[in-house]
Amino acid sequence: MGLLEGAMRDGFMATNLEFAINWARESSMWPMTFGLACCAIEMMATGAPRYDIDRFGAGAFRATPRQADLMIVAGTVNLKMAERVRRLYNQMPDPKFVIAMGACTCGGGPYYKYGYNVAKGVDLIVPVDVYVPGCPPRPEALLEGLMRVQDKVRKMRDLTKGQPDGPLLPARTGGVRLPPELADPAKAVEFLVANKERAKPVKA
Numbered sequence: 001m002g003l004l005e006g007a008m009r010d011g012f013m014a015t016n017l018e019f020a021i022n023w024a025r026e027s028s029m030w031p032m033t034f035g036l037a038c039c040a041i042e043m044m045a046t047g048a049p050r051y052d053i054d055r056f057g058a059g060a061f062r063a064t065p066r067q068a069d070l071m072i073v074a075g076t077v078n079l080k081m082a083e084r085v086r087r088l089y090n091q092m093p094d095p096k097f098v099i100a101m102g103a104c105t106c107g108g109g110p111y112y113k114y115g116y117n118v119a120k121g122v123d124l125i126v127p128v129d130v131y132v133p134g135c136p137p138r139p140e141a142l143l144e145g146l147m148r149v150q151d152k153v154r155k156m157r158d159l160t161k162g163q164p165d166g167p168l169l170p171a172r173t174g175g176v177r178l179p180p181e182l183a184d185p186a187k188a189v190e191f192l193v194a195n196k197e198r199a200k201p202v203k204a
Contacts, residue, residue: 018157025069025095026150029058032068034088037075039102039136046139056146065091070149071126072142076104076111077119089126095156099145100128103135110135113182114195 035043046053053059062068065088077085089098100122103109111118119125129152132145181191 026153027057029070030068031070033061035074039074042136043074046142051139072099073105073122074101077122082125097129099130101132
């Protein structure tokens with residue numbers, strides 16, 4: 001029986017309500033069906049029989065944010081998509097958690113310097129609980145990120161007195177650090193003009 005072995009000798013088990021609620025939450029995480037780019041293929045592989053994310057209680061991918069409590073942002077977040085990501089996050093019921101999956105999601109990835117249309121990290125749009133770096137990360141890495149979210153749920157103390165009024169949300173410190181050629185507006189214009197010239201096709 002493992003965890004419950006010897007705990008029900010007299011036909012009952014004593015625990016506290018907070019532990020029971022957290023155990024139910026961590027054992028039934030419902031991710032949202034939400035893939036943006038190539039990392040979504042690895043997320044689908046994690047839900048397949050070989051890796052079987054369902055053994056962690058997180059196999060019920062929901063098609064609506066109103067029934068999900070875990071958002072796995074898998075793939076590149078474009079600025080056009082940022083508003084939709086935030087809207088979906090706001091529609092999820094509390095408590096809700098976010099996993100940033102992949103290098104593009106965590107900080108822009110290979111598009112950090114030249115991808116003018118790519119958000120430099122999804123944590124500028126929604127608060128992120130766990131980062132899973134990689135390009136793309138393996139399914140084992142996503143399972144590790146899920147277990148770290150479960151650790152966070154296990155430590156939640158919603159009913160204990162003396163807790164802060166609002167939820168403890170991670171905050172990104174500082175602004176986006178741009179490369180030197182883009183930090184100064186004058187240099188940025190020169191860089192963009194030169195980049196546009198380099199992109200012109202070479203005449204034969």
